[in-house]
Amino acid sequence: xxxxxxxDTTLAALAHASALVAAFFGPLLFLLLADDDDxxxxxxxxxxxxxxxxxxxxxxxxxxxxxxxxxxxxxPILGVIDVIFVIIGTVNANNGEIYAYPLTPNII
Numbered sequence: 138x139x140x141x142x143x144x145d146t147t148l149a150a151l152a153h154a155s156a157l158v159a160a161f162f163g164p165l166l167f168l169l170l171a172d173d174d175d176x177x178x179x180x181x182x183x184x185x186x187x188x189x190x191x192x193x194x195x196x197x198x199x200x201x202x203x204x205x206x207x208x209x210x211x212x213p214i215l216g217v218i219d220v221i222f223v224i225i226g227t228v229n230a231n232n233g234e235i236y237a238y239p240l241t242p243n244i245i
Contacts, residue, residue, distance in 0.1 A: 144177025149230035152182035156223050161189035168245075180235040185226060186245050188238040192219055 148167060155163025164185035171178040196215055202208035222238055229236035 144175040144233075146177065146231050146233050148175075148178045149181040149233075150227045152178060153185045153223050153226035153230055153236070156185050156189050157220065161186055161193060164189060177230070177233065177235065181226070181230045183243075183245055184235070184237050184241070185223070187243060188222065188226075188241045190244050191238075191241050 148171070152164050152167035152171075155167065157163075159166075164182045167178060168182035168186055171182060173179075192215060196212070199208040199211035199215060202211060226236040226238065
């Protein structure tokens with residue numbers, strides 16, 4: 138369940154949306170540039186970065202499984218999952234909520 142936090146909602150939303158363009162480098166940039174007192178941006182960028190790392194690992198596994206023809210189905214599904222969850226995260230962050238992606242551990 139998303140939690141409310143004070144902070145710059147635009148930067149928090151961009152931390153999620155930047156993942157569509159720059160994979161994990163976008164959220165990493167927002168995490169590094171976020172003010173220490175802006176919990177909303179830091180937490181959303183951290184959650185987006187964790188999700189992109191997990192998605193990268195899943196993509197590598199699916200790419201290896203292409204040789205077994207399973208990955209041919211998994212790669213487009215991962216792409217759709219990425220777009221859907223990033224849009225949901227962007228909307229929630231824009232509403233001032235800290236969005237945690239489902240089934241994503243805290244890596245960073």
